[in-house]
Amino acid sequence: MSSDKLNHNKGEALYLQIKDVLIKRIQTGAWKPNTLIPTEQDLIKEFDVSRTTIRQAISILVQNGLLEKKQGRGTVVKPQNLIGNLGKLKGFAEEVLERGQTPHSKVLRAEFRDDLYHENDMLKVTEGEPILLVERIRFADEVPIALERTCWPKDIGEILIKYDLNQAMYYEVLEQHQFYLKKANERITAINATINEADALGIRPGEALLEMTRLSLGINDHPIEYTKTKYRSDQYHYNIELER
Structure with missing residues (x-):
C-alpha cells in the first residue's frame, strides 16, 4: 500500500x-x-x-x-527557517540541502589581501603573507539568508579561487584536495543590520541579525578557515540539544 x-x-x-x-x-x-x-x-x-x-x-x-x-x-x-545544529560542523549549503532547498551564492568580492591583521592572527599566518578573502550573499532557493565573509590561508585560497565561488561548497572542495576539517570554535552574537547589510539581505536597517564567527581547524589542529556570517534572524535559528 x-x-x-x-x-x-x-x-x-x-x-x-x-x-x-x-x-x-x-x-x-x-x-x-x-x-x-x-x-x-x-x-x-x-x-x-x-x-x-x-x-x-x-x-x-x-x-x-x-x-x-x-x-x-x-x-x-511557507518557507521554513533554516536550522543550524550546534555540535555539527556543516557548511551553509549542506544545511540548505538538508531542508530540501537549493543553495547558491552571489560573490561580492574575492581577492588576496596582505593587510588583514586580525584575520592573519586568527589563522596563524605570518604577517604580510596574503590570505584569500571571499564575501558572498548566501541564498536558499531565491531568498537571501546571510552575508558571509570568509578568510583562508594562501595555500587553500589558491585552490578555492580556481572554482566558481557562486556555486562552490567550500568543505566539499577542500576534501577533494585532501584538506579535512577536524573541529571548529564558534561564537554567536546578536547584532543589528547596517544600511548596506539590510540592502543586501532585503530587510530593513536595524533589524536583528545573528552573527556567527567560526574558526575551523584541520586534522593537525592548525586553523584553515576564519568566517564571519551574518544571518537574517527571521530566516535562520540554531538548534541546541542538551543532555543531563
Missing part, C-alpha cells in the same frame, strides 16, 4: 493521516516553498474524503506554520 494511501481501518483519524502525508510532501520538497498546494476539491478527490476532513488537516498545518492562506490566491507552502 502506498504511503500516501489512507488506512480506513486504522484507529487514527483520517484528517491526521492526511496531515502526515502533506507534511511529508513539504519536507521532501514535493511541494516547494511559496507555491500553491492543490485545491480543496483536488485533495477531496485524491483522498476520497469530505471537505471537512481536508480542512481539518490543512488547518493543523496552518497553525503549525507550514502552510499559509493567501487571500484571493489559495493556500501556499
Whole structure:
C-alpha cells in the first residue's frame, strides 16, 4: 500500500493521516516553498474524503506554520527557517540541502589581501603573507539568508579561487584536495543590520541579525578557515540539544 494511501481501518483519524502525508510532501520538497498546494476539491478527490476532513488537516498545518492562506490566491507552502545544529560542523549549503532547498551564492568580492591583521592572527599566518578573502550573499532557493565573509590561508585560497565561488561548497572542495576539517570554535552574537547589510539581505536597517564567527581547524589542529556570517534572524535559528 502506498504511503500516501489512507488506512480506513486504522484507529487514527483520517484528517491526521492526511496531515502526515502533506507534511511529508513539504519536507521532501514535493511541494516547494511559496507555491500553491492543490485545491480543496483536488485533495477531496485524491483522498476520497469530505471537505471537512481536508480542512481539518490543512488547518493543523496552518497553525503549525507550514502552510499559509493567501487571500484571493489559495493556500501556499511557507518557507521554513533554516536550522543550524550546534555540535555539527556543516557548511551553509549542506544545511540548505538538508531542508530540501537549493543553495547558491552571489560573490561580492574575492581577492588576496596582505593587510588583514586580525584575520592573519586568527589563522596563524605570518604577517604580510596574503590570505584569500571571499564575501558572498548566501541564498536558499531565491531568498537571501546571510552575508558571509570568509578568510583562508594562501595555500587553500589558491585552490578555492580556481572554482566558481557562486556555486562552490567550500568543505566539499577542500576534501577533494585532501584538506579535512577536524573541529571548529564558534561564537554567536546578536547584532543589528547596517544600511548596506539590510540592502543586501532585503530587510530593513536595524533589524536583528545573528552573527556567527567560526574558526575551523584541520586534522593537525592548525586553523584553515576564519568566517564571519551574518544571518537574517527571521530566516535562520540554531538548534541546541542538551543532555543531563
